[in-house]
Amino acid sequence: MSGYFTSYFSWRWIFWINPPFVLIVCLVIAFAPLRGRIAHGQDKSLSDYSFNWLGIITLLVGLFFFVLAIMQAPEWGWTSRDIVLSFVVGVSALAIFLWNELHIKAPLIQVRFFKKPSFAVAAFVVFQAQYSKIAMFIFGALYFQDKLGFAPFFAGLALMSAVVMNAATAGLSGVCVDKFGVRKPAMWGLLVLSSSTLWLTAFIAEDNYWLLLPALLAWGAAMPLLFLPSMKSSVDSVELTKKGQASGVMITSQMLGGTIGMSISSSIFLFTESYEYVFGTAAAVTLLCYLLSFMYFGKDAGALDSEKQS
Numbered sequence: 001m002s003g004y005f006t007s008y009f010s011w012r013w014i015f016w017i018n019p020p021f022v023l024i025v026c027l028v029i030a031f032a033p034l035r036g037r038i039a040h041g042q043d044k045s046l047s048d049y050s051f052n053w054l055g056i057i058t059l060l061v062g063l064f065f066f067v068l069a070i071m072q073a074p075e076w077g078w079t080s081r082d083i084v085l086s087f088v089v090g091v092s093a094l095a096i097f098l099w100n101e102l103h104i105k106a107p108l109i110q111v112r113f114f115k116k117p118s119f120a121v122a123a124f125v126v127f128q129a130q131y132s133k134i135a136m137f138i139f140g141a142l143y144f145q146d147k148l149g150f151a152p153f154f155a156g157l158a159l160m161s162a163v164v165m166n167a168a169t170a171g172l173s174g175v176c177v178d179k180f181g182v183r184k185p186a187m188w189g190l191l192v193l194s195s196s197t198l199w200l201t202a203f204i205a206e207d208n209y210w211l212l213l214p215a216l217l218a219w220g221a222a223m224p225l226l227f228l229p230s231m232k233s234s235v236d237s238v239e240l241t242k243k244g245q246a247s248g249v250m251i252t253s254q255m256l257g258g259t260i261g262m263s264i265s266s267s268i269f270l271f272t273e274s275y276e277y278v279f280g281t282a283a284a285v286t287l288l289c290y291l292l293s294f295m296y297f298g299k300d301a302g303a304l305d306s307e308k309q310s
Contacts, residue, residue: 055108058097063259066090070263074271109252110245117296119237119246121289122230123253125186125297128289129226130257132193135265135282136162136219143275147207161213165220173224182229182236183298189225190290192218197283204275233298 069086076083101107114120137159144155176185199215234250235243265278 052100052104052106052108054100055097055104058093058100059108062090062093062097063256064090066094067259067263070260070267071270074267109249110242113234113238113242113246113249116237118299119234121292121296122233122237122298123250124289125190125226125230125293126250126254127257127260128285129193129223129230130254131261131264131285132197132219132282133223134258134261135197135278138262139265139269139275139278143204144209147275148209158209159216162216162220165217166223169221170224173228176225177229177232181298182233185225186229186233186293186297187290189222189229190286190293192222193226194283194286194290196222197279197286201276201280201283204279229298 065086067090069083069090072086073080073083098111101109101111114123140159140162141152141155144150144158145152148158150158173185173189176188196215196219199218200212203211203215231247231250235246238246261282264281268277268281269275
């Protein structure tokens with residue numbers, strides 16, 4: 001749809017795609033017949049504390065300057081005053097954010113969740129999955145237009161091959177989690193995702209869409225096998241009253257993956273002008289995630305519930 005608007009109208013029209021869907025979701029939430037603890041939550045103690053303004057301000061300031069430094073460093077120079085200052089301000093603000101989150105009763109993000117290896121790795125899985133999405137959909141679209149000469153509309157159609165398999169494996173991922181637990185489906189997904197991004201890295205210079213098509217299909221098939229097991233693993237590793245906060249942290253990790261992925265991929269592309277390095281870096285992040293997941297993913301998921309049952 002974005003490619004169609006860009007090709008036949010203007011790229012500015014793409015920003016009107018999301019508002020109708022947001023409105024529909026808001027209406028569904030507003031009129032959904034939720035009652036009891038599902039609707040109002042169970043951790044009533046959080047309502048006794050004021051909003052964490054210091055946390056949100058330091059987080060936004062830290063991310064803004066950190067991302068700015070990464071994205072603009074190839075153009076402004078890594079040792080330029082503005083880049084160094086942006087790094088200093090960004091890192092300092094994020095350090096204050098972490099200190100604040102660890103010392104208040106109602107933190108914006110439950111940083112203590114990351115003390116559990118299974119939770120931290122599950123968050124990293126969704127982080128790298130979103131990172132990979134940015135590499136695929138932003139730089140994949142640029143590649144199809146820049147190297148293969150596709151119009152924006154046809155570049156969007158070409159990328160549909162990386163999405164169409166989601167529908168096939170989304171339901172299957174739920175079945176696999178119910179049958180095998182969270183660990184095996186996640187490891188399968190990471191293996192397929194890393195293999196597909198390595199395939200893209202190896203053959204993208206050939207400028208042949210049909211040679212890349214198997215990797216695009218495999219990439220799309222792997223995505224649902226990452227998100228569902230990771231989300232379930234994260235909420236299973238915390239106590240009942242904290243499951244909503246755990247889900248929020250996972251969504252934050254996903255959004256950070258997109259933000260950091262965009263900044264790093266853009267910086268790499270500006271510095272190298274190479275799609276191979278963009279996808280190669282995404283593959284390296286996925287391989288690192290595979291290694292950490294092999295060691296920690298799902299190892300203590302559900303342990304808290306088991307202890308309660310015993």
